Amino acid sequence: MGFAVAPEVSRVTPVSDLTAKRKPTIRDVAVQAGVSRSTVSRVINGGHWVSPDARVAVEEAIIATGYTANHHARSLATGRAGSMAFLLTEPQQLLFDDPTFALLLRGAAEALAQRSMTLVLLVAGTAAERESVAHFISAGHVDGVMLISSHESEPLLEELIDTGIPTVCCGIPLGHEGELSTVSVDEVASARAMAAHLRTQGHQRIGMITGPDDTPGGRYRLVGFREELGEAFDESLVEVGDYSFESGQAAMARLMERGVDAVFAASDRMAAGAVAAARKAGLRVPDDVAVAGFDDSGLAATHQPPLTTMRQPWDQISAQMVTVLLDVIAGAEPRSVILDTELVVRASA
Incomplete structure (x- = not known):
């Protein structure tokens, strides 16, 4: 595996009054040096895979801006913490309600244990929790962050980038594509595969219960669904x-009022809610309406009827996140790993 070397850079005019009102950040250093924030981060984290000119520019910019590296950056020179953060930016109860997070947590812990490293669980679903987590991370208690769930407007994501802490995201960080390393499944192709399956079963009015548009799963699964249906797509x-589950149940009730013969839900939990709504309306699944989900995190196989779904490779996702994060800590350029899903056909569709 090779790593790109940052190109030579040109100097820019000094950034004035950076410290007048606030503490300078990596963003300020990057602007001053005329390089990317990831290049500044690599210099701070040891200078690997950075051209000599870029390194000099960053070092001079650090002096010019008055930037002070956090404890994390300083600790890398003397010894790492030996631990990684598993950061969930969702309400605390989702850690227990949504089985996908537990699968990722277990896989990441096992992958780190094989390297004699520790996983630290951090939950930041409120403003107070975000502030506490940001302080904990910047204090150098972890060497890197696995960001498990992020929304496009998530303020903690911007802070992670600005502080320079090595980070890998599970899914595409909307609004920050290319700035951070990512491990994700092919959302578009996965949704296309499910839509194609439902069409081959003879369904004509296929509805979708998508996730929030500010999440990668919510946005790109809808894109794939729309692309596969083409002219048959009905907004x-x-x-x-x-x-x-509750949102899937409510969404299914609305879809049934418009008449559907199949529904693709962007998560198994929403698919289970859709089945419950269909039963409440006196419909049989799949005889009257087919229902399919996404994830295959355990719920789909035990549900009645068992759910047709797109299986995410949970163990691979966790293992790849650990591998990529260790590369970032070593100074590698941000990179994206995209994994395939698998269509699992069961009784619900």
Whole structure:
């Protein structure tokens, strides 16, 4: 595996009055040096895979801006913490309600244990929790962060980038594509595969319960669904949920009022809610309406009827996140790993 070397850079005019009102950040150093924030981060984290000119520019910019590296950056020179953060930017109860997070947590812990490293669980679902987590990370208690769930407007994501802490995201960080390393499944292709399956079963009015548009799963699974249906796509047969059972149930009730013979839900939990709504309305699954989900995190196989779904490779996702994060800590350029999913056909569709 090779790593790109940062190109030579040109100097820019000094950034004035950076410290007048606030503490300078990596963003300020990057602007002053005329390089990317990831290049500044690599210099701070040891200078690997950075051209001599870029390194000099960053070092001079650090002096010019008055930037002070956090404890994390300083600790890398004397010895790492030996631990990684598993950061969930969702309400605390989702850690227990949504089985996908538990699968990722277990896989990441096992992958780190094989390297004699520790996993630290951090939950930041409120403003107070975000502030506490940001302080904990910047204090150098972890060597890197696995960001498990992020929304496009998530303020902690911007702070992670600005502080320079090595970070890998599970899924594409909307609004920050290319700035951080990512491990994700092919959301578009996965949704296309499920839509194609439902069409081959003879369904004509196929609805979708998508996730929030500010999440990569919510946005790109809808893109794939729309692309596969083509001219048959009907915007009125799309409802938005939040990946929960309750939102799937409510969305299905609205879709049934418009008449659907199949529904693709962007999570198994929403698919289970859709089945419950269909039963409440006196419909049989799959005889009257087919229902399919996404994830295959355990719920799909035990549900009645068992759910047709797109299986995410949970162990691979966790293992790849650990591998990529260790590369970032070593100074590698941000990179994206995209994994395939698998269509699992069961009784619900």
